[in-house]
Amino acid sequence: MRLLRTYLNEEQREQPAAHQASPIGVLRSEHRGALGEAHGAVPDGTTVFDDEIPDVANLDPVLLGALRQAATDAADDGVEFFVNSGWRSPAYQEQLLHEAVSKYGSEKEAARWVATPNTSAHVSGDAVDIGPFDATAWLSEHGAKYGLCQIYRNEPWHYELRPEAIDHGCPPMYADPTHDPRMQQ
DSSP states (O other): OHHHHTTOOHHHHTSOGGGTTOHHHHHHHHHOOTTOGGGTOOOTTOOTTOTTSHHHHTSOHHHHHHHHHHHHHHHHTTOOOEEEEOOOOHHHHHHHHHHHHHHHSSHHHHTTTOOOTTTOTTTTTOEEEEESHHHHHHHHHHGGGGTEEEOBTTOTTEEEEOTTHHHHOOOOOBSSGGGOGGGGO
16 A cells, blocks of 8 residues: 555645545646536546446446446445546547646656547546545455456556456556557557
């Protein structure tokens, strides 16, 4: 758990608990998504059970089912999952990418945190960013049982469905999205 905390910079530590650790949460809170909820901006306190929120409703149904089962089981351990980001429209993804370039100073550095609309698993509804820290720690320990795997070492909040993980464990993580072959399209 201590290693995951090293990913938090000072600005991220000041975010509400539901949004800690994620640079997307930081960008989202700074600008509140000019495109709004219909495009994937998430209201504070959103859970995997909030069907009326497009960010949740537009997730892949199998991913959402796995998340809901994991969240139900985590609740038995006193852990609550909040959705910091799920499905995003291509326009919202583009907005986040432009904001990341401004924040990190280059497209190369921004690519470590935000994918293009054409490569983002969020745009396809195949990825979710979960918070707070205790939820990501719980998923780190138990997520494979549900097929939920952390994909990038630098993003402990980012989970995608890998059904084969149920029997074989999660695949090795990429250092960051720039090492993921899916991002090279």
